[in-house]
Amino acid sequence: MKSVQPPLCPMEALLRVITGPWTIYILWVLSEQGPQRFGALKRLVPGISTRVLTERLRMLEHAGVVWREQAMTIPPAVTYGLTERGAELRGVLDKLGSIARRWEAEGAFVGTASAAE
Amino acid sequence: MKSVQPPLCPMEALLRVITGPWTIYILWVLSEQGPQRFGALKRLVPGISTRVLTERLRMLEHAGVVWREQAMTIPPAVTYGLTERGAELRGVLDKLGSIARRWEAEGAFVGTASAAE
DNA sequence: GAAAGTAGGCACTTAAAAGTAACTAGATTA
């Protein structure tokens, strides 16, 4: 038995890609700091577990939002960066971000969760 | 012991508002069909449980995205609709939606989950 | 010869989110 879930929207699919606790943060870092290696990325997203970071990167890669480049050297070096699609996404996310900041200033998120504490 | 969670972004806060399985769907319905009463809304979002619908509406109301109007009649009649903030949100969501549709056409979400099955 | 560094994989546990179902109140209708 599976949950019902709204079926239609491609939007749901997109949101399922960009949401989840750390995803936007990762995209943000890749966008601001440029392409990063796995370890560096992990350090730049403090608190994330390898497991989740790996999973998110796989998912983003699969959706074509980030690219992955593996150098077959012996301590393997893997680098991740934003694709064109990722950049495109960032455009909208920036707009969303400016709304978010304004709303925050207006106090929209006060008790919504993730407030202080 | 609490989970760490990325602290900074107001964006995370906003995304926490608009995500969750049914939220956008609800916003979409309110945007397309206009203000609706609770029961009608539930019928327009097939498969959702009262529990989740209530919770989402409370959260959206709290964030100032939807308004709630209760007529104190005896079978109580409660109506929900989009606020100005909700309309503003819809603007961006539309953009995100057009990206989503394009990406879908390009096959971005094929194995991302929520694909056919 | 031992330790460290890279990019994860795998198994196990825990916590959060969602589903399910039963229940409320008072007027109206059959």
Add this chain to the structure above:
DNA sequence: TAATCTAGTTACTTTTAAGTGCCTACTTTC
């Protein structure tokens, strides 16, 4: 008199996601 309608609430269960820690392979460095 009993059932129905509205807009939920509450308790309980299930599902899903996330966190934690341990393990690998090979080379270079100490």
